[in-house]
Amino acid sequence: MSLAAKFSPLPISTSLHPPIGNFMTTPVNKIILGPVIGGLSYDRVNLWARASGPAVLHAWLSRQDDLSDARLVGNSALKEATGYAGVVPIRELTPDTTYYYAMTLEPDSRPEVVDFQPFTTFPPPHEKRSFNFVFGSCFLPRNEDAGETFTAINGLRESDDLRFLLMIGDQIYADKWKHNGIGKIAVSKNDYRQVYEYTWSQASLRQLLTRLPAFMILDDHEIDNDWHWDDFDRRWASIPFFDRIGRWFEGRPPQERYLPLHRVRDGLQVYWEHQGMHAPAMRLPPKLNLANQYELRPHDPGSLAYTFYFGGAAFFVLDARTMRVRGKAGNTVLGEGQWRTLETWLEGVKDTYAVKFIVTSSAFLFNMLGDYTGDRWSGFKDERDRLLHLLAHEGVEGVYFLAGDIHSGHAVSAELYGPLGKRIPIWEFCSSPFEQDPNWFSKFTFFPVLSGALQKHKLHFDIGANNFGIVRVNFDNPKRPLVQFELHYEKKGEWKTRTVPEG
Ligand SMILES: [Fe+2]
Known part of the structure; x- marks a missing residue:
């Protein structure tokens, strides 16, 4: 039967x-x-x-x-x-x-x-169980056969017992008008929805998402390239001047060269429809109106950040984009509301979870020489220092940053100056892009983060190729968990790996 x-x-x-x-x-x-x-x-x-x-x-x-x-x-x-x-x-x-x-x-x-x-389903919180997960960012399909990376992940899903996928930014490229499926830069809810439909219809991605549980957070391209708010009231938003000029040269119409409030609101609404509504509960959600649309109230401290837990590991997924302000009004990545939730969370997990992942769409421990855009944490040095000093001062151990955005995969380690002279290891694992133009040059531009909270900054590798990262959390020795990062990258049609720390 x-x-x-x-x-x-x-x-x-x-x-x-x-x-x-x-x-x-x-x-x-x-x-x-x-x-x-x-x-x-x-x-x-x-x-x-x-x-x-x-x-x-x-x-x-x-x-x-x-x-x-x-x-x-x-x-x-x-x-x-x-x-x-x-x-x-x-x-x-x-x-x-x-x-x-x-x-x-x-x-x-x-x-x-x-x-x-x-x-x-996951083990109950606090249960120290070894597990593996996969993460990455940046997907710009250029043809119908796109998504080789997703096929490769799918191939390892069962053999490597991958428990979930973290997609940490640029799940669509709303502004890449040649490859976003609509032939123009998205400027309305309908446009943004069509870009998701085009990008997420790729068979390899769709197949993967039906089989592997997913957690997502946006970066810039869900709205527009390198965008930020100009004011804390969030009435005005900008894209870089070189994009405005470039688009003018390309003959793009005025509505595609500026980022008015209604376009941010539409992009965020469509983000929520595709990535936000199935996420875990946000720590301090932004206010929605009766029609479930973002109000973007001037002093609303709410962001899209959320947390989740897998047994003995705790995850804080930062919203490093929608609270971002820069310019004459001041500079912030997270905004004070999100800072409060992060500080409260760190206090709560510090001694109760041996392994903590802080997920940030923008690279945190990676400086690029000549990074004139200032779009990464290196463009917000004071705020980065604030977080490093907080971790050092409080002696928070077992912190791993998971980053995306820069179109090359890297591993960086350093030591925090903890209380009473204790040296506390800290890591950044970066996986980017799933599929986009790789930045093979970035390894030549790396220089250490200069912070009074940090020493022994070391770049283990930086690989400019399409990639994804597997993280293996091993609790065989519950008192000394081992967290390894395995970058899988494609070179000349072949998949290769780099692992840190080895052993
Ligand atoms: Fe990207």
Whole structure:
């Protein structure tokens, strides 16, 4: 008997998530993006998808690998206001358990067996369990066969027991008009949505995201190149003057050469639809209006930063972009609201989690000589120093920065001057790009971060090639966890690796 034939109709369960009233639509529309396994933890998951038009998204779940207990666990109405993207949050899952899920727009029928994919919930917080995950950034597909990196990750997913993927910026390139699928720079919600549709439709990426739980955060290109706010009231935003001039030379129309408030708001809204709504709860979320749109109130301290935990490892995913202000009004990457949440989090995890990852879309411990854009943390030296001094002064051990953005993969180590002369190792692992023009020159421009909190700054490697990073957290010795970074990079059609620390 086939698996499908074994199924018998099951009632809709309301124990995990209540179904939505009588909102039933004839399923003429189809799922065009996703599913994505978002916001996974030891007891919950946010299953996401986007449809071609109004519909109801149904999530099915099974604990048995023969799917004999598959049942409908939740629905979500996909509406025009969110670009027909939606999420079905599922709660009260069991830790360390493999589930099989499927998403469908069909109201009555069970999904096909082939539509079910597994995910495994995380161990309970604080349990020191060894695990591996993968991360990277920057994806600009230039043809229909793009996404070799995602195919390579998919190939290692099972053999390397990769538990999740961190995508840490430039998940789309809204401004790369030659390769964003719309032939112009995105300037409206509709444009941004189309860029996601084009970029995320790449078969290799879509296949990976249906199988590997994902956590995401934006960098600049989700809105526009190297953008920032000009004022703390967040009424005015800018892109660099060389982009404005370059676009003028290219004959781009005026609306593509400036970044008015409404364009930032539209880009952020569409970011939320695709990357934000399935993320774990934000620590201090920005205010939304009644229509769930960003208000961008002048003094709203809320950002897109969030935290999550895998057993004995804690993650703080910084929002290094949407609170960023530079110019006459002052300079900040994180903004004071996010600083407060980061300080509180560090205080909480300092002695309770042996391994802490601070995820930043912009490189933190990597200075580039002649980096005239000032777009990375090196352009905000005081704030970088503030964080380094905080870590040193508080004696925070086991900190690893995960970075992206600079189109080359690197590993940097240093030592913090901890309390009572203690030397505290600190690392930065960078993976960028998944697929973009590699920066093979950056290794020649590296120079150490000059900070009174830091010594023995060392660049272990810097490789300009398409890449992804695997991080292996080993708790075999619970008192001395080993964290290794393995950069997988492609040179002349061959995948190679570099690992730090070795051993
Ligand atoms: Fe990038």
